[in-house]
Amino acid sequence: MKHVRKSMMLLVVVVLSLTVVLGGCGGNNNEANQGSESNNKPQKEESKEVREITLWSFEARDPHRTLVTASIDAFNETHEDIQINAEFMDDESFKTKIKVAVAGNNMPDVFTYWSGDQFKTLVDAGVLGDITSQLNADEAFKNTILPGGIETFTYDNKSYAVPLALNAVMLWYNMDMFEQSGLNPPATYDELLQAVDTFNADGITPITVAGKDRWPVLHWYSYLAQREGGMEPFEKAKTGETDFATETFVQAGEKLKELATKKNGFVNGFLGLDYGAAEALFTNEKAAMYMQGDWAIAGFAKDPAFLEKVGFVPFPSIENGVGSSQVYHGGFGFGYAASSETDIDAAYEVIKYLSSAQERGKITEAAGTAGAVTGMELDESKMNSLAYEYLQFIQENAEGFFGYYDQQLDPSRAEAFLNATSAIVGKTDADIVKELKTVQ
Known part of the structure; x- marks a missing residue:
């Protein structure tokens, strides 16, 4: 199959149903009143507790790692009350480390994980955070996720992750x-x-x-x-x-x-x-x-x-x-999940930002993997020819996926x-x- 060379920009929105299904905590720290002199003192500025979110990811190969790191840096710069500390590792190292974390009940706050029964084992172990209410309260973001994406990570009507890619x-x-x-x-x-x-x-x-x-x-x-x-x-x-x-x-x-x-x-x-x-x-x-x-x-x-x-x-x-x-x-092979022991609202903010069309679109442009959300404004000039051709092929030919x-x-x-x-x-x-x- 020869490469297709086209000059027009491709806005890739892969809307396919799977054949197989697969806030800031602020507070006043004002001094107690101690007479008229104290009452006349200006109140201290409101301070916010900084919540540290540990993130583990197996997107360790470039350009994924570089681009995810850039997204994390952008998040940290714009969220004074939530800060992400990320660790990247290859698949096999990740599998070993997550097993130890599950056994020791010492899960990272947010992490990438695979779909299917591998994911269900974490659900059954009770180590995953339920993000159903956060998604339901955020219809604008929820509606950007491709059909079948949320369902891939939903068990007993509870959602535990947001998909990151539609792979083949x-x-x-x-x-x-x-x-x-x-x-x-x-x-x-x-x-x-x-x-x-x-x-x-x-x-x-x-x-x-x-x-x-x-x-x-x-x-x-x-x-x-x-x-x-x-x-x-x-x-x-x-x-x-x-x-x-x-x-x-x-x-x-x-x-x-x-x-x-x-x-x-x-x-x-x-x-x-x-x-x-x-x-x-x-x-x-x-x-x-x-x-x-x-x-x-x-x-x-x-x-x-x-x-x-x-x-x-x-x-x-x-x-x-x-x-x-x-x-x-392929299909929705992996997504972002949260720990059941973390601050779920803070974790959701991290997941939402890092899985958004704006951030994942950069990876789609650089790597050629189809994103799991709509609304990606892809710039063809930033895409290599093979990625462009592949995404067009998937859009036009895929009948479905098996996990x-x-x-x-x-x-x-x-x-x-x-x-x-x-x-x-x-x-x-x-x-x-x-x-x-x-x-x-």
Whole structure:
């Protein structure tokens, strides 16, 4: 898919329903009256208690971190009575630290967190602050949140977070490499396998993936499962009506094993590659394809020359599969939540400011990820060409989204799924049914 170059400004308002659902405390400190002399003294100026809000965020990669930091600085400059102290960390460090915080009942005041059952575990643990009344009293802001956004983080009619982005996982590819090997970007899974064979024959690594982090491999499996059977099998397995060793899940596992172990589709040693190393192989033109969320655009844009070579397609369709290729892996994947122990009004002010169209629009312009609110006045001149094209594509083509498997399941099953898919791609004799049976 070649890049679209347009001179007009794009006002991106992605209004899509998900296919899957996934104040200042002032006071007078006047001296007590002590006779006429004291009564004639001027009263002291009203002082305000400064509320310190600790914020944890896993938006640790630039440009997100730089832009969120700038938003925090702007907030602190304009809110004398509320001050944000932020700490950024990568996903895995964040997961470890939040577990310790939950166990010790020492949660940050405001923090980013993923949606789905991973989020529900925090709801059930009673560590999240209820922001329902704040949202209901603030219709102007509430109405800017895209349909399905609030519902993603609502349980028992109580809202616990505000979404930050509407993400989708795409198959990114190097247009020059495809052209040199005489290939078109794959629209079907058979075409993907043919491309893998051609690249291997040409001495080119077909696909890079961060196997060490596990969840990028799960992205591959999740897409295969959705394209094979649609979304109903996952919903049934999630609720316990069936399990994850049923037909379409097994077929997805067989295809994933074939791609990784028989076709050598993934880069050698991929199980030892973390996110940064895997992405670097793509940006350094050592691999032809890279499947990742739209947040990867920011990394591509660091090299303008490389950016011009990047194209994208949705995950390919599967012959006789029932899942639509216009349904994308992603959705409202994460948002801002508050601790149940914090000053909820102050926390809400922080969440509202940092998730507003004004502040998140800057990230949309820089990174190309679709925001979760309307009203973003995007400046095309500040956007790279790939981000512009991607946002336009999502607006025009997305039928809906299905959530990340490791977020949609409880922590125990999510961990089991991550391990199962790693085992499936790790050896040629992997027993697909046996591995999937562990997810229960």
